[in-house]
Amino acid sequence: MMWDELTAEFFVGHYNYWMTTVLMMIGLYIVVSRGNLVKKIVGLNLFQTSVFMLYISMAKILGGTAPILTDNPNEVYSNPLPHVLILTAIVVGIATTALGLALIIRIRESFDTIEEDEIFEIEQQMAKNATSSSGDR
């Protein structure tokens, strides 16, 4: 990239992409940094939502309307395909969230916590016990 490309127009003109990127990174950071399993799911949702924004904003045409047949053959309309794709992706996202939350409920039932570090400690303890018990046999 040439540095003289970095004009104000470059920044303002790509506003939607900046916001997408910011949201994407916030989401990914939450997934990586938070120890609470529910918060991780929230981060994952943010991450996915940013991708929805990416698709929706690339379908947008300035001054375009909804893609509906009108009498005007020269009607400018937004590209409907990314909208449809994202509808599918939203369904996938909801299914993922639902499954993730269901798993968290089960984890909470059997570990009594949804904090990653506490679960890790319990698992370490389990691994230790298993090693010592199988050594006895």
Next chain:
Amino acid sequence: MLSSLTPHLPVLQVVVPLIAAPLCALFGNRHLAWIIAFVAALISFVISTLLLGSVLDGSVISYQIGGWAPPWGIEYRIDAANAFVLFIVSLIGALVLPYARQSIEREFDASTHAYFYTCYLLCLTGLLGVAATGDAFNVFVFLEISSLATYALVAFGATRDRRALTAAYNYLIMGTIGATFFVIGLGFLYMVTGTLNMADLAVRLADVGDTRVTRVAFVFILVGMGLKLAMFPLHLWLPNAYNYAPSAVTAFLAATATKVALYVLLRFMFTIFQFDFPVQELTFEYVVMPLAIVAMFAASIAAVFQEDVKRLLAYSSVAQVGYMLLGVALLSEAGLTAGIIHLFNHAVTKGALFMAVGCFVYQVGSSRLGDLKGIGKSMPWTTAAFAVGGLSLIGVPLTVGFISKWYLIQASLETGSFLIAGLIVASSLIAVVYVWRIVEVAYLEPVPEGRVKQEAPLTMILPTYALVAASLYFGINSELTSDAASQAAAALYSVTDLVSEGAAP
């Protein structure tokens, strides 16, 4: 009447398990559910065999969903490459089901068995769909169908060990990040080409040329798929997921899920991106190949120190993915052929090994090395199957593992790299160590008191031996696999054919 179905075979093999899946849940009876699942898996297997037979001569079957012509409609496109993958997936899918029936009896509550079969069929649907489709976004949808079902399948192991839940959760987080990365990459591709049909994408990307957007798309797709196929160091979800999942699920996943993800990567790298751009070649040469070699060693060494056989084999799977990627990263047709041969051979070998371990779990209730002392005397047939699988993992002649290594070493020598050939041999020696650890415990340790000599039920032994027999048969007579693999490699490589056919509109 049957002949009128013939043109619809490509979509039928995906639709049959998809429709059968909710039926299993609706009837709720586990015996009925098993029959439905098995029949559906069998139908898929028969169809994929027919498809493989009809495309092995290099022809391509194009199926238009709903009669919408590509590139506007979704196209199912069967060529030698994905017919081969479909064949592997449906073969394992049909073989694991009879095995699963007895295996899951001991592993979790009977009331959830119908749901298990539902998830299993959905996972099969997803994997077959990913392989069959010629539409890039459709890949994502089917990938998520199979992945969501997989997360649930892994969590079924929770009755045996509650760590299955956290394994499934972590798999869900990483798998979703991988899939989302893949969608981001697709978005960039759509931005510059305005199409999602794979053949059409290939043509239009060639026109677009080497831009920053295509490079970013390439990297996103590589990393996203890398997560799904457990490319080192993105494999962290794999050991726990394989370890704590029910044995039948582990056998199924180890043989199919990562293989299908690898196929998607190959399809994108070779058919769509076509290596026209220097960035891709450099990425494969300086990133993927070193990582593959590190995987071969690091994961194999990690396997040596595992106390649980399932976990040990899981680490070995990461190493084996390294071999496949190494073959691919050689960027020659011979290397690609070697990678695809190993894809098939490893599916057969790992399927057999995990099935044998499942038999141990069925009788002993554990897959820890400490609990498997003298298992060779109490379960001689299962242990023999395991030993043969282990030999294949090492790459001993007369097993499929040898064929894989043979082609890999040949391909690396062809590119003039003695170093890589040496590294393949050296890392195989580590496999000797971890396989020996298990064999030593199984045969040389005394049988603990109180364990009776009893084999796993026949329905579990037979599928295991079917895969063991396959790993021996294809090890001796490698003509079929090497033919199919070289056809598949040619199909992935012969971009020009695809372009001339796909660019009709």
